[in-house]
Amino acid sequence: MKGLILSGGAGTRLRPITHTSAKQLVPVANKPILFYGIEDMAAAGITEIGIIVGATAPEIEMAVGDGSDFGVSITYLTQDEPLGLAHCVLIAQEFLGDDDFVMYLGDNMLQQGLDGFIDRWRTMHADSRPPSLDVSNRSNSGPAAQILLTPVPEPHRFGVAELDAAGHVVRLVEKPEDPPSDLALVGVYLFSSAIHEAVAAIEPSDRGELEITDAIQWLIDHDVPVHHDLLDGWWLDTGKKDPLLESNRRVLESIEPRIDGDVDENSTVDGRVVIEAGARLINAEVRGPAIIGRGSTITSSYIGPFTAIAANCEVIDSEIDQSVIMEGARILSVPRLTDSLLGRDTEVVRSTRRPHATRVMLGDHSAVELA
Incomplete structure (x- = not known):
């Protein structure tokens, strides 16, 4: 199994910090956010990791290096434009080959790590055939995708999953105005090589991106098994200040x-x-x-x-x-x-100059709250 970490985003919601720094390298408890994902993969036995990079590639490559400090091997994969999560899978296909892989959003923080999530995937595939898009060869086939879900108070801000009465995933919707459930997709996914046909088949969304939810939905529509797990513990997207500070609090507690x-x-x-x-x-x-x-x-x-x-x-x-x-x-x-x-x-x-006053020099997208 290989790993794929997405670390190419511009981090517009953390400006002005991200005008000069990659959002994935902003520290939580004095460690860059990106390092937590790499360490989780290494702890789960994944030693070959691809990192999707964009404009901040030099900074990320300098911080992470070849991966030897983490006990892994790192391959950098360039995404010239932010064209969606499924597009990241598309450009990583040569690196991933026919291997199963876990995909991790580089600015996400998980309490539970990846071990249990990956162990369940391996258990489901232990006595089964590889996932197949051929209906005639689907008997005793393992899932082609495994997603991680958690209830959220504002599901319209996320990709959302709809389950049937038996608990099977039947529909995924990206940032719906009228969410079919409160179950959001956490930024961790497990895929077999079957996902490559799915990402090649879908069209860009109204946002102009290849959505990973559309690719997984394509698998569902073709009757290819897609399983889900419910998140154990907390999950935070650190792309804004308040969730980043909350992540810092959670990690410092341990x-x-x-x-x-x-x-x-x-x-x-x-x-x-x-x-x-x-x-x-x-x-x-x-x-x-x-x-x-x-x-x-x-x-x-x-x-x-x-x-x-x-x-x-x-x-x-x-x-x-x-x-x-x-x-x-x-x-x-x-x-x-x-x-x-x-x-x-x-x-x-605190200035001692007279007249006493508040004096600031602020860059674009700054925020100041005065007492």
Whole structure:
């Protein structure tokens, strides 16, 4: 089995962060989102992974490399335009060959990992023939696709599955105005090589994209088995600020506390906290779950729960909680910063200039909430 991770999106919903950084490399608990998917595949025994890349390819290739740090082999596959998830399968066909594969959206976060999902696929195929589009050869055939579903409060924002009375998938609809159920497709799919005929057969949607829901529907319409699993645990699409911060909170809840950096006698560390090597606390309080990255200095400040401070940051005379602070940021004399996402090398300071005022320089698509 091979892996296919989609990492070519522009990340427009996370601008201005993604003007200068791939959305899949924005950190959650000080680790790029993309790394979680690669690690999940490696943990499930998948060692050959293709990554679909677009305009941010150089940055992603520099961060991931050849995959050896993860115990896998990485092949980069270029998608020149964002033409849909099924289009990603189309351009990856040579890499995938006739192998089964798991497809993973590179900006998604799953609590449950991939092991159980893949184990059930393998069990269903253990005593069956390969999935076939030939009706006469379909006896004892395993599924050609396995999708992961979860109930959501706003199904019109997702691809949605409709099940019959027996629990079989009978229809998939992409972002329907009138959803047939509340069961959304999570961004993880398992396919046999039968999917290649499906993606070659469908036409672009009204959005101008080849939809993976249409390709799976094509299989259903041709009586090819499509199975589903219900998600166990949480799933978040980190493409917007609030879900990204929620992912950060969820991951920080599971970290193992350790102190590899320097904590002076006037500082306190409480709860599930990681202080990475080279980080320093000087007259500071850190209350977990939280992580302080290597080379960062926290002076006369309070770092509250669910905060991730990346490497080489400086925080002085400030209070921060429920936030993701990316590498090289400086926060000086800020009385309270919460629910925030700060990009690399940003600076937030309280000015002593007169007249006292709020002074900002903001890029396109920025957002500021003032106390």
